[in-house]
Amino acid sequence: MSDPSLSRRDWLGLIARAPLARLGALWPDDPPEFTWLRKPEVGAMMVQGRAGAVGAAFNLGEVTVTRASVRLPCGTIGHALVQGRDTRKAERGALLDALLQTERGERLQATVLAPLLAAERQETETRARRAAATKVDFFTLVRGEG
Amino acid sequence: MQLTQGFADPAIDAARVFRIVLDAMSHPGRIVALPGIDAPAPCSPAAASVLLTLVDGTTPLHLAGAHDCDAMRDWVRFHLGAPLVGPQGAAFALGTWPALGPLSAYPQGSAEYPDRSATLIVDGAELRREGARLTGPGIAHEAFLTLPDVAALQANAAQFPRGLDILFTSGTQLAALPRSTRIGGA
Numbered sequence: 001m002s003d004p005s006l007s008r009r010d011w012l013g014l015i016a017r018a019p020l021a022r023l024g025a026l027w028p029d030d031p032p033e034f035t036w037l038r039k040p041e042v043g044a045m046m047v048q049g050r051a052g053a054v055g056a057a058f059n060l061g062e063v064t065v066t067r068a069s070v071r072l073p074c075g076t077i078g079h080a081l082v083q084g085r086d087t088r089k090a091e092r093g094a095l096l097d098a099l100l101q102t103e104r105g106e107r108l109q110a111t112v113l114a115p116l117l118a119a120e121r122q123e124t125e126t127r128a129r130r131a132a133a134t135k136v137d138f139f140t141l142v143r144g145e146g
Numbered sequence: 147m148q149l150t151q152g153f154a155d156p157a158i159d160a161a162r163v164f165r166i167v168l169d170a171m172s173h174p175g176r177i178v179a180l181p182g183i184d185a186p187a188p189c190s191p192a193a194a195s196v197l198l199t200l201v202d203g204t205t206p207l208h209l210a211g212a213h214d215c216d217a218m219r220d221w222v223r224f225h226l227g228a229p230l231v232g233p234q235g236a237a238f239a240l241g242t243w244p245a246l247g248p249l250s251a252y253p254q255g256s257a258e259y260p261d262r263s264a265t266l267i268v269d270g271a272e273l274r275r276e277g278a279r280l281t282g283p284g285i286a287h288e289a290f291l292t293l294p295d296v297a298a299l300q301a302n303a304a305q306f307p308r309g310l311d312i313l314f315t316s317g318t319q320l321a322a323l324p325r326s327t328r329i330g331g332a
Binding site for chain 1: 148149150151152154156224
């Protein structure tokens, strides 16, 4: 169930999708000392889609995002790009990203990432099960003619 | 590599620097002071302010000579996102005067589209109000500025309305030499 360690790409997504309250509950520590590389700034990004995931890309719509970058005293740099306009979440996410790359990362993988990952998997499974329950099997229908 | 913060307040600071650069461009030879921004050596604080204000993902940038170092490229990638290109495709170029090389290597614009020319940021040379005599739009009588190569810049001005616009930066100082300025000897 729990992976030994997630890649940076995985945890950036995991942190970005987690609600701020959940991040705060899992990682209530005071933030470490850091300097801003880029203070949280709110902007818009164009999200692209593909019909059936194979067609030509089209512009689906704009989504509000907030990004931030921090540097720890040791020189490690952390980035966050989160949906919405919550600057505190971007700050929290960037700090987590930076710390996960340091020697404190292993502990944080266990205390923060593992529960987030478990919750996310559970959510996906629940949704899949709920969707599966509404599935109609058309093979059971017999056509009236003949 | 130590990345540093750009503008503390991007919208306000960029607007302020834009106004200062505009002031320098409309008064060729005038030496103005820009807020200092930490940038990797050998880029001067003034040049960094100009880059943060004028360059973004839509303006190809050419880094010449010693300015084309790893630290500088990382800085450009993080703060500007500008594509790094050779001189012939550049909208902006940054370097010392010798490193930037012959002016003919850069886009000069065309008679129909004179705006499609490059802007050079000549970094490092000390700026003093002496040397070449400048006249033309934006100068009441005459102005003086230390120029690196008078003959090459005269040839550039002779192409008007085509030609390059040049910003000289040193420390936190900036002076501009638009293509419309006439350069007459000492």
